[in-house]
Amino acid sequence: MAFAASATSGAVRARPAQRGVTLIGLLFWAIIIACVALVGLKVLPTLNEYFTIQRAVNKVAKEGGSTVPEIRAAFDRQKDIEYSISSISGKDLEITKENEKVVVKFAYDKELELIQPVFLLIKYRGHSQ
Template sequence: MRRAHRRQAGISLLGLLFWAVVLSFTGLVAARTIPTVMEYYTIQHAVDKIARGNPATVPLARAEFDRIKQVEYSITSIGPQDLIITKEDERVRISFAYDKQVDLFGPVSLVIKYEGQSH
């Protein structure tokens, strides 16, 4: 009787190291970029709230954003002067755009371009 020769299956040390590097890099990028995404959504929420209030003047809209910025400590990338405020069909439209540089390691960084407008 011949015994069936079973081949060993599994992951090699080199394969394990490769996946460890890939997962570590992915985790690093996620950990560094998630706070910037959260800041973007906070800014978007603030802009929507201000536009729904339909402020009478541009300085009132900027003052409201400044007030929200003082409460929401996560907004650091833009200020009230960076908002583009227009009026369309008797409704206030607020838009914004900014770049955020995320340092990853050493000289390597990631630049994310954020932009949005009130709904």
């Protein structure tokens, strides 16, 4: 009986610690997610262009021709078909022959404006397989 009386008479129960996200924490994570989304939305089209250029270069290296002007002309025709290629043209390609195989190399820079005056510079490089 003494035990029951002491439990109800004045014992204060400890509250469990509250857990959750504060308003400042929520704003912090919202800003971080917004910045990552901004960069992602700006970079994804340039990645798509890079992979399109890579496919075009591979196709031209295999089927484009045997001389440098023929390969450049074939790339320009491929560029006209693929509407997403705007960063390079046939004259920007470096065309060599290694082990009796045509190798087409390309390199270009893409500058993206994130928020004035902050820019992101991406350097793309690739070659045919």
